[in-house]
Amino acid sequence: MKCPFCGHDDSKVVDSRPTDEGTSIRRRRECLKCFKRFTTYETVERMPLMLVKRDGTRQPYDRQKLLGGLVKACEKRPVSLMQLEQIVDNVEQRVFSALESEVSSKTIGELVMEQLRSVDEVAYVRFASVYRQFKDINTFMDELNTLLKDK
Incomplete structure (x- = not known):
C-alpha cells in the first residue's frame, strides 16, 4: 500500500478489525519510510450491476x-x-x-x-x-x- 504522505510503496499493518457494519475491514498501517500512520479499508469487490x-x-x-x-x-x-x-x-x-x-x-x-x-x-x-x-x-x-x- 502506497503511503499517502511520502509515496513510499511499503507499509506494515499495525491493527486490523472489522467495521461496525461488518462489511469491511479497517486496517491501520505504518509507512516503513516516514513512519506516519494511515487507515485503509478493505471491502468485497462486487460485480458491476x-x-x-x-x-x-x-x-x-x-x-x-x-x-x-x-x-x-x-x-x-x-x-x-x-x-x-x-x-x-x-x-x-x-x-x-x-x-x-x-x-x-x-x-x-x-x-x-x-x-x-x-x-x-x-x-x-x-x-x-x-x-x-x-x-x-x-x-x-x-x-x-x-x-x-x-x-
Missing part, C-alpha cells in the same frame, strides 16, 4: 444517486443519515444476493419504499410521489389511503 430504467435504457447502479434521492425525501424529517445508509445497505444486500447482472429501477424503488415506510411515513410519501410519478391529486390520495388502511 446495471440498472434498467423505465424507458429500457441501462446505466450503472449508483449508490450515491440512490442515497441522494433518500436524502431529498427525508429533508427536514427526523431521519438520520445512518438510517438512510442502512436502508441502502439493506436494498443492496437483497439486490446483490440475487446474483443478477441487471436490476430494474422498479425493483429498487419498491425495495426502498418498503424500508422507508417503516422509518418515516412522510418521507415514504415524498419518495413514492417522485418514484411513482403521481399524475394528479387522486393518485396521491390513493397512495395516502393505502398507507392509512395498512395502519
